[in-house]
Amino acid sequence: MLNVNWNSDWLFSKSEINIFDPTANGGDVETVHLPHDAMILEKRTEDTKNKHQTGFYPGGIYYYNKNFFVPEDWASKTAIVEFEGVYTNARIFVNGDFAGGCKNGYKTFSICLDEFLKYGQENTIKVVVNNSMEQNSRWYSGSGIYRPVHLHLANLTHIELHGVKIDTPEVSKNVATVLVRTKINHQEKLTKKVLLKTTIFDSNAEKVNEIITPVTLFGFTSEIFSQRFVIKNPQLWDVETPHLYHAKIEIVEGTELLDSSTENFGIRSLSLDSEEGLKLNGKPTKLRGACIHHDNGVIGAATFADAEERRVKQLKEAGFNSIRSSHHPISKSMLEACDRYGMLVLDELSDMWTRSKNINDYSNDFLENWESDVEALVEKDYNHPSVIMYITGNEIQEAGTPKGAKLNRDIHSKFKVLDPSRYTTSAINGLIAAMDKMGEIMAHIMGVSLEELAAQQAQAQEANNSGEGSDQANSMQNILRGPLADAFAVDSILSETLEEFTAATDVAGYNYLTARHEIEHDSHPNRVVLGTETFPVDIAKLWRIVEENSHVIGDMTWTGYDYLGEAGIGIFYYDGRMGFMPNWQSSVAYIGDIDITGFRRPISYYREIVFGLRKAPFIAVERLNRKGQTPNQTAWMWKDNIASWTWNGFEGEVTNVDVLSNSPTIELFLNGRSLGQKATGEREEYIATYEVPYEKGELLAVSYDSAGNETGRDYLVTADKASQVSVDISKSILRNNSEDLAYLDISLVDDSGLFNNQDSKIVNVEVTGAGTLQGFGSANPEIISHYQDNSCETFDGKVLAVIRAGQELGNIFVKIQAEGFATKEVEIEVKSIC
Template sequence: MLRSAFNDNWQARPKVNPFAELSGVSVPFQPVTVPHDAMIGQERVVPVESTGAEGGAGAYFPGGAFEYRKTFHVPEELLGRRILFEFEGVYRDATVHINGDYAGQRPYGYSQFHIDADRFLRFGEDNEIRVVARSHHDSRWYTGAGIYRDTWMLVGPLARIAPEGVQVTTPEIEAELAVAEVTTRVENDSIAIRTLDLVTEVRDADGTVVATDATRITVLPGEPATARQRLYVPDPSLWSPDAPDLYTAVVTLKDADGQVDAESVTFGIRSLRLDPRRGLRINGESVKLRGACIHHDNGPLGAATFARAEERRVRLLKDAGFNAIRMSHHPASKAMLDSCDRLGMLVVDEAFDMWTSAKSDFDYSLNFPEWWERDIEAMVAKDVNHPSVIMYSIGNEIPETGSPVGAAQGRALAEKVRSLDSTRYVTNGINGMLAVMSDLAAMRQQAGQRVDEGEGINTLMADPGAAMNAISSSELVTQRTAESFGVLDVAGMNYAESRYALDRELFPNRVIVGTETFPTRIDGNWKLVKEHAHVIGDFTWTGWDYLGEVGIGRPQYLTAETPRPAFMAPYPYLVAGCGDIDITGHRRPASYYREIVFGLRDQPYLAVQQPQHHGKTFAATPWAWSDTVAGWTWPGFEDAPVTVEVYSDADEVELLVNGRSLGRQPVGEGHRFRTAFETTYQPGELEAIAYRGGEPAGRISLRSATGPVQLRAEADRPTVAAHGGDLVYVTLALTDADGTLHAAADRMVNLDVTGAGTLLAFGSADPCTEERFDAKDRRTYQGRAIAVIRPTGVGEIRITATAPCCDVAQTTVRAT
């Protein structure tokens, strides 16, 4: 079917009662361009109980119902054609009306769906489509709201290739020849039997046709038919994370008069193998998953899913040392998977965060019994041609997994996935503690632990991670989860590394992946991954910071009033604070530490604990890294005590302050790849030198910013595409004349965008702020802010930034 973008000329507003509008429009519509997050522009709500987790789960953004409308013309010559509207994602509980008539709905906010539209349309006239989305106490993270992913208009003949109707698998691969099996589903809505020719070409990355086949297919009225073709690709270029080579299958449907319909899909030729002795193999080579869990929001953009934003996230995650992502806890966008295919990032795509047991007041558990099969079908149809997808996850921390009925439900989900795609593996992120939650109080009492009245999961999860591991490795969890793990190809374990060695003996055929782990334990976890062939990887919570679950990774310090760390933070906290990379795309010190643990960085890394907290007792949740900054500019703390952390895989490191040595300290794997020096802050240069076998093996330094503060504006690329979801990311930084960051000189920055672009979002990584992402003024955080600009056409985009006591900063980008 002919696919055209349907993203422009929408209008949106909070939904109003139609009876309230009898006296006039009470809430005006505003023009928007899809993808659009209707929630990110709402005023955040100060909760009555500021420490309550309910508002903090969604970053204190209010829920509600949001209405979209669009007027579009349908030419009269399209009469007799099939017209569909494709929505890649509407959050949530979407209903669609065309010209006032109900046309369809989709409760799940992460599933792609199609609306059969032609029966509702007025040909030769203007038409109106309306979409209503609802979001209210239905998730444990920031979801956004509205039409947050791309929309498309699909037009095709009565006999046509079905949407998502071309699937490619590569069942046989040898060095000289690979089989590409192309399955094409053809539909016929006419009243006549149609016999058509189906021609398929496989093209390499240069567009050269490397294999072709033609077959004839007869399609009865109202009865879809499937054609299967085996094409033989000579000397195949295999897709892998290190060499993400792609092919394109172009399928053309023809009759005696010529082309009837056409479709093209991108795919990769690669093999997957799995066993407990050799782990996961891709194209015959063992691969350990250096994984990052990520949510779907794009920081300052909210949930709006732009292709460029997804590509940027994948690229930065890969640059930071990750080779795999786990979507948490919902299916990925098409744009995300496209980026993973191109850049070589492996994917575990996840279906649900809940089945029938609710985690929020109005979540998808209300719809799961009726809709889960259709939503599994939508996920697999979206994923099946993407070589980056290696596993489907059927759930995350599902409480039912500890019961026989829950195990039976898991079996039904796993078998549904396999019936649709048998070429990939099935997992489930099982949390052993949650699986036996009903028995948890009794278990803790037996262990002699005090159980407070009303103690909930949030309090438990704020305790040290050892408690979760102890429960997960208990005999009760072993027995209760045996069937739920048994229905899987890969046993996904959340915060249960204590089972890795245990299960090698108890379940010798079990292959394990750490689907969710504490970031502060990556050194020990990765050692286990390397030591055990049946453990194929680790997915940290999280690789990229996200909106909602506010403050679970924030630094906390014990006082008499706060004798233990809290799970979530009060308003106006905004982000979780546990990502290796912050919401603007800047790598935090934990990211470089992880890179060293992975064995991907041979140079040491320096991070300085913020001196204002020196001497306090740090006791945050297991998701919280130390309160460090990679900087040596601390005005007002001259001669004050400060702690300097050094990360390295070397034998020892030496720290120097302005050339004065503080001595050497052991580091490396035996010391968790880190050490700390106590010193006093003195402006100048801080340097760390790593030693292996007594010889220098790498060094790193930090310099203090000096002199007047300068404002710099730097675009990520000189040219961007004028259309198609491209974006410009502009970093605003406060530096000295040499480019050293002035992390302690934060100030308000005003941004002006003129020419062929518009400011889409402006933000920083400040975890606790009331500032808006849709304003033109934003205060920097630790010397940085970021602006996101959407091209509006061909031409020059001019960005001008101003800040107090700084010269004007300007940059230009060309949209082509």
Template structure:
């Protein structure tokens, strides 16, 4: 089918009960309507979404259906609409989907007026608050496509490529093509498969015939032999392309193209995870789907940037938490060689928040699983499916049966990938094993009573965040094994959420079990890695989280002051405050420690706890180990005690200030790669030197105090954009001295004005507690930094950007859209 973007010229209106016209448009999709809401301290979503409210949103578009469509098939493909969507064509219900993450298709044939103007309206009902534990976005936040084809056509996700085998010289791939016949009589067609290698060289086509029954579907499998095949792996992510043509007589009536990678995936307790027969340990992170200052807008440029930054920071795997990944994310992972655990859902029968997926699970899980696997199938980056996250009802007979059913269905749909279930042993320990009680709780939630499961989640997060040592002992109890082993018996890989304490124990109890740390604390990555590296049956872990996110507001924030806070912070908390990479893509201290712990770098890395808060009480959280930043610019703090952290894979580190030795300390793995020094703050140069056992220098790092002047430093990451309405330019803004050295205590509001062939999509900072949002053109910096994101229009031209702030000279930058 001819596939084209259907993203332009939409209008968006919120059903808010008012009589006035509040429509916005024309807008280009994706368009996350939640991002443009005003944050509300009284929002029913509370901190789950960073106090962003939901609502009912109507997206509408007019288009012409040519007369020649009358004898063709017309389909609209939605990559994701949040949520409870209905699609109306000329006022008649044509389709929709309850899930906000599922790929779905709507056939328009019976609803169109040919040779005339038609209207499509998508209603996204996100008013059932709360329905998620994190920021979801609202409305059509992923791309939409229009597909037009003949009555005999390849189904929209109907080309599936499987690597059947490979050797040093030859690879065999299987191409399955699903073809629909919408005609009243059987049709026999020729199917031609042509593979192009990563260098653009086309192989000899393979052809076959297929008879497709009237009003039916048929599938043809064809094998292609590829000599000297270039394999896909995290180190060498080489992609092939397959073109499938459907030929009727002498006419090509349909054509589809898919990218794929040639690779195999296996896992066993003796050899661990192997990609193409080579052992791989997962240096993974869980991520939510929002993109910080641009909310849930799902654009390839955003996904590609995040994946690239994660890879540069040392990660080689992503867990899509806790929902199916976007097509754009998977494309980026394919390109950069990042492995993916894709996850079906956060809830089965019992809700974690009042209106979550538990309301849809029994009716929709199978179709949503099918949609996830259809979306993932040709992406070599996807190596594993998680069928649930911390599902406490898996301790019950019914939960065990559901787990078996979903695992079996997953393998039927895709036998080439691994399956897991991300289980929290502590939750299973304290959960009820009584199916009747579970059913009663689920019914209570369905009838609108208070969520009966939320206290379990709050207790769990408290234990993980604060009482982690106690939790480590609890999960070793024999009862945890009894309440999880039936679940793990049905999946290929046992997903352990916060059960590092069982890694060695279960190697003895279950010697054939393969384990993945499906969720571990980011603050402990370097320590946990020492275990992972020594245990072949543990294939890696996924830190929570490697990229900060909107929602679960304040859970990882280390806040100064004496006011006691709950595990979730009240308004105006906005972000979780996770410690690895902030929402702007800036690497924090924990990221450099992780890199050292993985033995990808020896350091040293220097970071300093904020000297302006020296001596203040800190409300600690186990999710974040430190607030330190890589700066020695603390104006007005002269003489106050400064805590300096030096991270290094070395025997010893030395700290110097202005050329004079301040002190020396042991370092290395037994010290957690961390040495701390306390000294009075004094301007100048702070240098850390790391030494090996033989006294040789491993490396050194210097921080310079800011000098004279205060200015805006504006550094676009790109200067040219594609005129496709989807390309993005990321523009970091910082407050610096005249030489470009950051001033973290000089925070102020910055204003960004964009004119020309692009628009400002989002502006914000990594400040986790703020009353601000991201949709305006003014925002206060945090630790001297902010980020603006510019979205290209569809017409070529120039983009003029002006950045201003009090006390600073305006800065102008120009980009081009081509």
């Protein structure tokens, strides 16, 4: 089956496009190349009903048209268009006739074009995207055809789309069995005899085995053919050495090649039990996990392969070995990147089932579509060795009901029928699942009657109304974290409420129910537990539980990478505002270990140290410009700190300096003077805090083992006033496919090249030549500028520009200028994709 990239030259408009005269739209029509996020181009407004959930971005109705010529010989072929993701409520028309659609904005779906085409002439496909119903997402969703589109063209005898499934049922160090199942569709009346030829190549492109099977294809049938291979001395796929094989499948009639397909796969085995936990190729493996959303920061939800690969690479470098796609199916591009980099994947079906979290969300359509959604998810994931687990749902409100438990069993069973080799879980939030029993549970925990509890709550509410006590958000956080949270997590009423739902899947997935992780083995010795969503600040406690309990297979922090929408969950508000509220202009969650520009925050290094992966210490300084101010914080937040010793104007002011280390002892030096040794390591939760008066110069942290030998060092040096911009570019050569990206990390530095994150400048970017500016912005969670503007103020001394190649050959010229600084020029070559 010929796979044609169908991403170029679409007409886009916010109103119906006149296919005969696009100019009739009054200049509203433009030519775009996919992937295309229409929401990131919208003007953010304070009065949108989406509010902070989508970062104050509104949705809309969008029209995409593509004209394409259909040769006469297509009449003897079949043509299928595949959409990897359209948000949302997509309706597809071919030559004016309705051809199909998809209500799920994260689902890969395809449309057969055959009955709609006009041969030997121009044809038109129109995609109508309706994201006008506000309050349909709890995060930034994006809008439009935000993932790639493919045209598949095949002979009447062909391998079906997603018709090759590869399993590795037996794996050992010396030999592995590979089972290749190929579904062949024969759309002709006459019986045909063909050869099914499958060749397997290793990661070095060396041929390792081949099977040629004669098969008879009967008229108008679709049949699956199996071929079983033995691979000697297999190169196993794992997180350290992600070796990939590929299988080339061909249908041959005589000397004619009727169809072919190439599929990448990995040879690896999985096992799971409560005694030895999760094992990959027989090796115990703990999930150092990150939850992630699907947007790509300053470029919005547009799914570029370069953007997905960059995130996976950065997460892997930060110490993660697994990601949870929250709360929707992951993109194909990210799966491919995870395969290449050795990142394990937990792919998630949906954020809701039949009970809504937003009035216009997918709960309105889930019940009638979930089976086909599961089928599409498995189809997409099947041959990817990175995928180890499916998640049936996130924080499902029905989890405490018999009907909810039954639906969980049904979804689990559907996954198992389609893919018995992988495991299932569901991300359970006890607060949400037991909301109607909260009064009963709290009274049970506190040892009072429901009446007494009601009286106490009324008294607390009265104090709150008079300005005393906590507000509602703080009250909820008291339940989410601390002793009360632990008591809630293990309460017998909650346990009984969740029991049937939890038993439906292979793994008990818990969101913010940490106290259950360790004790589950006592009451359920066969149960495997995973922290599917946890607070970043609890990583030291959480990882101890993971390491000490074989039945606890890992931890997934919320969240590994920052994202648009859910704005304010992690923002340090010093002006009295509360997080998780509609605080205009907040656009970013600001809760990732890595910010939206790809810069690692101190908690990322803290996590890497807790994991035991970083031997050197790390210095983090609480912001001196916030000294004496107290922020409002949500339960997801850690400290407002930064790796900087540049605080000009704050000489003599005392600040807290945290030295993070997994060594037993550290010593901090200021300009060569020792500030003393302190204990660190696990007993101190890997942190030693010093009160240090600011003076220019150098902060140096040295770590020591128990014998007093140095194990590592980290230092911060005061920068002089910023005098120039420094540019670090990810690629200097791009392909002319309108899909390659170059990332330009732009930072302020002094005369010696030392990074200065205290100074602030408006940076302007001008792009000319064979490319365009795809996105430009900073990690500022309350950014005022638009991510498509060509000017932006630095945040902590940095901004990020993303450059997109065009379709013309030549060079892209990027001029970067900050007021008072010399202009920096960057040149990127655009070469042919051939």
